[in-house]
Amino acid sequence: MHGPGQDHDLQLDSDPATTIRMASKDAALPAQGNGSSFDITKDKFNLTTFSGRLQHFFSVTSPLTLFASTSKLVDARKLVDDTEAQFPRDRRRGQYVVSREQAEKYWKAQQLVQSSVHPDTGDVVPLPFRMASFVPTNLLVVAGMLGANTLRSTIFWQWANQSLNVLVNYNNAPATSPLTMTEIGTAYVGATSAALGIAIGMTRGVPHLPVSQGTKLVLGRLVPFFSVATAGVVNLSCMRWKELVEGIPVYYRDEDGERHKIGDSAAAGRRAVGLTAASRILTNIPTLILPPLMLSYLQRKRIVPASGMWAKVADLGLIGTSLLVFLPPALASSPQTSTVRPAALESRFHDVKDKEGRAVEVLEFNKGL
Incomplete structure (x- = not known):
């Protein structure tokens, strides 16, 4: 069991690679160069396509998320909230670019939150009904x-x-x-x-x-x-x-x-x-x-x-x-x-x-x- 703040896998530390950029309104998700940096203001998968939604739902319906402890879910929510608080307000024009390692930590926490928390109320959905x-x-x-x-x-x-x-x-x-x-x-x-x-x-x-x-x-x-x-x-x-x-x-x-x-x-x-x-x-x-x-x-x-x-x-x-x-x-x-x-x-x-x-x-x- 992990207490809040004790799960170091869910720490998204500040990093020189983390940058906020203002770009054109139609800027694409920047899997730039050798794929070492990502704009995490955009969805991990393209939810406008069936294949993107398919990958998303394979992720959030995974029974493996059911094994996460309550404290791990608390840590995941804190990481997601703290990270998204740093996003530029205008997500269509702004970007929040992080390293691959930071992106993976954020997406891992986001997967747990999306599979466990109601998107409208923010309440944790009881485990048998997820x-x-x-x-x-x-x-x-x-x-x-x-x-x-x-x-x-x-x-x-x-x-x-x-x-x-x-x-x-x-x-x-x-x-x-x-x-x-x-x-x-x-x-x-x-x-x-x-x-x-x-x-x-x-x-x-x-x-x-x-x-x-x-x-x-x-x-x-x-x-x-x-x-x-x-x-x-x-x-x-x-x-x-x-x-x-x-x-x-x-x-x-x-x-x-x-x-x-x-x-x-x-x-x-x-x-x-x-x-x-x-x-x-x-x-x-x-x-x-x-x-x-x-x-x-x-x-x-x-x-x-x-x-x-x-x-x-x-x-x-x-x-x-x-x-x-x-x-x-x-x-x-x-x-x-x-x-x-x-x-x-x-x-x-x-x-x-x-x-x-x-x-x-x-x-x-x-x-x-």
């Missing part, structure tokens, strides 16, 4: 689902799964539309009830389908994950209903890169929830399709037994690998800070002007995770 916990927590629930052989156990594990979804959605939603405890309770009951109805209906319906026994076997393996994907969208909509009805803040950026709020938009809220729901579905599709089909193939080849403990171990291994590999691409499918043209929102945003009186062409909003 995106980095997605694989281990979901594997625990999936293990329970695979072992469920009665209606009662199926109901319990579907309830456990949807309760986990509620807490993940609540802890990772934008902080712009907070819910009261009554609203949280109502949304929780609605989300879990609807999800349980979907899951149990599918589970009980498959055995009565007029298809072959082999097809029923494959469908039976698909049902838990298909019901999870469908119920997850219902769950997300219930927990973020305020965004759908009351809207979320939308902003424009001025020439200096400063954000200015111009109002709340329900149309932007629907886009935010829709984009988040799409990323959840994209996470579940590979898990829904690949592990059951691969397990059936391995069992036909007699590489894995048809039943018993080793069949369940193989199934869990395939599911865990799928979750680990496909979560980052799903999250990277759209930018966290999404953009929209004013004409796509309510009419009051169509003719919005900036502080200089010029027409705003692009607006921004935070879609959440």
Whole structure:
């Protein structure tokens, strides 16, 4: 365990190589010369591209970040805050150039902060509800689902799964539309009830389908994950209903890169929830399709037994690998800070002007995770 200030790996000491520069507005990130210096006011990865977002989410969803102690997180936040306090105010024109060693220390601390701290509130997200916990927590629930052989156990594990979804959605939603405890309770009951109805209906319906026994076997393996994907969208909509009805803040950026709020938009809220729901579905599709089909193939080849403990171990291994590999691409499918043209929102945003009186062409909003 490290106390605050004791983790020397997270010290970004002053260095003659550290410089603040004023450059042209379109200056590129300066991986200059032999790559020995970096402008850390810019994102480590290019978040305007899918490949850049993919690298970013592989970094912040890494389960390895879960092993960091509380004191190490405190040190990381201090390093990030102290470093960013030295950044030039105008980040579009100014640069804060440091050595490779200093950049790596800053990025290491930033990775831990981004994986553990809510970007809007600054609060530490409880460990089980971080995106980095997605694989281990979901594997625990999936293990329970695979072992469920009665209606009662199926109901319990579907309830456990949807309760986990509620807490993940609540802890990772934008902080712009907070819910009261009554609203949280109502949304929780609605989300879990609807999800349980979907899951149990599918589970009980498959055995009565007029298809072959082999097809029923494959469908039976698909049902838990298909019901999870469908119920997850219902769950997300219930927990973020305020965004759908009351809207979320939308902003424009001025020439200096400063954000200015111009109002709340329900149309932007629907886009935010829709984009988040799409990323959840994209996470579940590979898990829904690949592990059951691969397990059936391995069992036909007699590489894995048809039943018993080793069949369940193989199934869990395939599911865990799928979750680990496909979560980052799903999250990277759209930018966290999404953009929209004013004409796509309510009419009051169509003719919005900036502080200089010029027409705003692009607006921004935070879609959440």
